[in-house]
Amino acid sequence: MRRKALVALVLLFVAGLVATGAEKYIVASDMPWPPFEWVSPEGNYLGFDLDVMRCIAVLMGYEIEIRPLAFDSIIPAVRLGEVDIGASGFTIKADREEVVDFSNPYWLSNQAVLVRKDSKFASLDDLFCCGHRIGAQRGTTGADWVQSNLVDKGVDVKLVLYETYPEAVLDLVHGRLAAVVQDEPASQQSLAAYPELKILDIIETNEYFGFLVASGDPKGLLPRINEGMLKLGLRYDLSLPAEGQWKVKLRILPDSPWFYLVQSYFGPPIPKVEAARKACIDTLYNGELSPEERVLQYAKCLATKSAE
Numbered sequence: 001m002r003r004k005a006l007v008a009l010v011l012l013f014v015a016g017l018v019a020t021g022a023e024k025y026i027v028a029s030d031m032p033w034p035p036f037e038w039v040s041p042e043g044n045y046l047g048f049d050l051d052v053m054r055c056i057a058v059l060m061g062y063e064i065e066i067r068p069l070a071f072d073s074i075i076p077a078v079r080l081g082e083v084d085i086g087a088s089g090f091t092i093k094a095d096r097e098e099v100v101d102f103s104n105p106y107w108l109s110n111q112a113v114l115v116r117k118d119s120k121f122a123s124l125d126d127l128f129c130c131g132h133r134i135g136a137q138r139g140t141t142g143a144d145w146v147q148s149n150l151v152d153k154g155v156d157v158k159l160v161l162y163e164t165y166p167e168a169v170l171d172l173v174h175g176r177l178a179a180v181v182q183d184e185p186a187s188q189q190s191l192a193a194y195p196e197l198k199i200l201d202i203i204e205t206n207e208y209f210g211f212l213v214a215s216g217d218p219k220g221l222l223p224r225i226n227e228g229m230l231k232l233g234l235r236y237d238l239s240l241p242a243e244g245q246w247k248v249k250l251r252i253l254p255d256s257p258w259f260y261l262v263q264s265y266f267g268p269p270i271p272k273v274e275a276a277r278k279a280c281i282d283t284l285y286n287g288e289l290s291p292e293e294r295v296l297q298y299a300k301c302l303a304t305k306s307a308e
Contacts, residue, residue: 023062025084028070048265056228071284072139105208112187133176135168260299268306276305
């Protein structure tokens with residue numbers, strides 16, 4: 001909680017801060033990971049993370065440029081100042097907090113274990129043995145979980161690392177892997193793309209995602225990102241269980257932009273989201289509306305059209 005207390009303190013000093021239109025920040029994201037980020041056939045950058053970044057920029061009065069970057073290259077690029085924000089489903093972890101600073105959490109995720117429907121596995125005990133090949137993307141918490149909880153403990157499995165999760169899922173489809181361990185929301189999109197797959201089980205890792213910036217937040221971005229998420233309709237309920245670890249319950253205000261963005265990206269098939277985004281994106285940059293109206297109308301349009 002030291003990070004959250006620091007963010008809250010900084011926010012008090014910059015309350016009411018609105019950036020000028022001349023400010024522009026580079027947002028790095030590992031693109032092939034729907035529904036959080038991906039590239040459409042037309043070359044547009046789509047995804048929940050990226051639209052949250054766009055909407056916050058509109059609300060807080062600055063501009064962003066989306067830059068595709070491999071997942072395990074984003075934190076080094078942020079640290080070196082080559083990009084300003086990492087937005088790519090990053091789990092807030094102690095080792096990462098040693099080198100970068102995180103926003104308040106915006107998503108709670110667990111790890112899903114994907115297998116083929118025609119596989120012989122009835123449980124994780126059947127899978128996690130016998131030299132089975134388990135795929136994950138390099139540098140992710142899915143890969144960390146397999147390494148720490150299976151490989152390092154002597155379980156007879158082989159961890160196979162990939163540059164992107166879609167490559168791992170494709171190898172699973174083609175029978176070159178026994179399973180893929182991946183965040184649950186992205187795994188649901190994998191099921192939509194490949195009906196021959198199923199989720200064997202969910203590993204409750206309780207991972208909070210956050211947006212990240214350089215250590216010390218030299219450009220003062222975290223207060224604006226956190227305030228922007230509040231304006232979009234995300235709320236936090238904090239509790240301190242007996243074991244002394246803070247827990248965060250994320251709440252979404254009804255009829256808020258955050259509510260409609262979640263509806264848009266978590267459920268509808270990718271082609272419908274792409275068509276909806278094409279139809280609605282101009283609303284987000286309609287200068288005749290206030291920033292709040294632009295963001296709400298865009299998110300509502302996206303949710304309505306992606307459900308058609």
